[in-house]
Amino acid sequence: MSDDPSHLNSVRAAALACFGDLVRDLGGDAAAILRSCGLTPAVLTDPERSIPYRNVVQAVEAASRILNAPDFGLRLCAMQDINALGLLALVMQSAPSVREGLMLGARHVRLHNPALGYRTFMDTDRGLEHLAVFQRLEPNDDMLQATEICVSYMRRTLELLSGGAVQPVAIHFRHAPLGSEAQYRQHLGQTPRFNAAFDGVSVDALAMRRRSLRHNQFLERFVGGFLAGLSPAPEQSAADQVRHALASLVRLEMADLGTVARILGRHPRTLQRRLHAEGVGFEELRDVARKNWARELLGQQELGLVHIAHLLGFADQSVLTRACQRWFGATPRQLRRNAGAWPRAAL
Template sequence: MGPAIRAASLRGIVPLVEQLGGEPHRLLARFGIPADALESEDAWVPITEHDLMLDAAAAELRCPDLGLRLAEGQDLTILGSLAVAIQACSTVAEALETGSRYLYAHSPALRIAVEPDPYERQGVVALTYSKDLRESSYSPQATELGLGLFYRVATTLIGSMSGLRSVELPHQPLSPVRRYTDYFGVDVKFGRATAALRVDRRILDEAFATANEAIRLLALEHIAQRYDDPARRVSTQVRGALAEALGTNPPAVATVARLLALHPRTLQRRLAAEGTGFEAVLDEVRRDATHRHLTTTTLPLGQVAALVGFADQSTLSHAVRRWFGCTPRELRRDEARALTTLSR
């Protein structure tokens, strides 16, 4: 499995899809997500398929605010042990630092951070939410789910978000703008560089009534024992190296091994110990990059083939059919049609 996310992220998807007149188990099966994974929120599902499923459901069920609706029914507990650690922090700043450091226990592909205000306003910071696009394609619905939940969690922990200045989203509005302003209670800006909540810096100093250092440390120890930090995995390092070099250098094991200061045989042994291999990781990186280029750009197919390291367009077509069960043109057309449906 490539980059994944805890199944808890889909809490509420089954009743929501049923309410909208859809068939949730058929929808999940279409994207290779086992229905029983949702019965155990500690199960993991591929984040690319998780996000594709959300975007497809929103389009097919004519529910452009599907991500926000899911967020409305979720809370901090979807983070499992990380939720316990966050609630036990002493301040908002410590909670954000803890969430950022240990978010891999929920999904290693996601990031939260405190960054300077994009408009350079004094006394304002941006609480950013993003996905590593080298790992998985951008998803508008998954972004709205994540940022919507981020807002709900912050409101619950602090008690009020009176210091919220505005909300930033990288994509254009999927729903009427009023839907966003009703949800967040402030101005929402679209087409921005990163999804973010812009807040008064003073919020970072807010203290939690639930602070308990002993519980926080116990929860973090549990996370460290139960979950592998993906930053330490060789497969993660190989994915990063391949994503950076794809389309510019031949994706050879010897080249990547040299970048990681390892002998090629040592690299292969370590990958095998993690249950994968060089070719499998390369295939996942190519699949995710191909999907991103085909669904977010209008680049000619020959150029897409070159960008993902294929010798020709024919090789690309065979790979896309194996990965997605359709041709590159069909994948691009279906995605464009779904986006058109959402914009109506």
């Protein structure tokens, strides 16, 4: 839709994880469905690639219609691993309580899908907390499968963080049923409340305060520092903002243009144009970030060179050797022998 802000009409290609398998299981042609919605099968090969959210929604809706599978979205969600959410899954699992995990997910949903928004509100009379999802793009009637996927992920996240101890008291959809009651009960464990005031879940407010079984202090500290590193000052140049984000992302092997653009709230092409106007390219900035990370890793003598190559996202140690010769004019072993003499200005 031309009226959609370009930085919102974007989602990680991982949103279509298992799409091809499910369509084939149902006797359909995944490639044909994707092409009819302006996507190519190649988009499924790179989960971190940014693709238009509208097109993903259209593909899921088209598959449901063509294959006569009203529960297609719920089936797709059930087939996907929670780690299809990428960084967002890690962020939610870093929280000490179930509620804090959900709130972190709502706050940082842009790491996976900037087109979504979340809000919470209380029903104090019944002791319930409601978590609602909404589309930040202009909504239409062809987003119902996508909505059911989002709400199903809420339920799965509750189960994940609580070890199955916390379940929604109620599940809400603003639309009428798409499939049978049996299908909803199979996928969601209950019959949702349809034609409701919001799309989302209602959870016992006290149960939401339960300790998250996925939490550990190391992960919490790591993610906290990581998220702090993704918050560059708005007055910085685009290049400095990208440098700031890349310093954290290279450590997770997620230093791709799409991820950086999502974090900064820009469309990838818009970000590239901004960088070009400032006289620098994204690949150049990523190379410098990797160089700095490599220097830090090589200073840790307990790390083997094969391990360091893997952490930097290189195929093998020979690629690390060539990179170090290009960056520093020396091999990794030579650099380690002369670590104390490395000029910091060279970085």
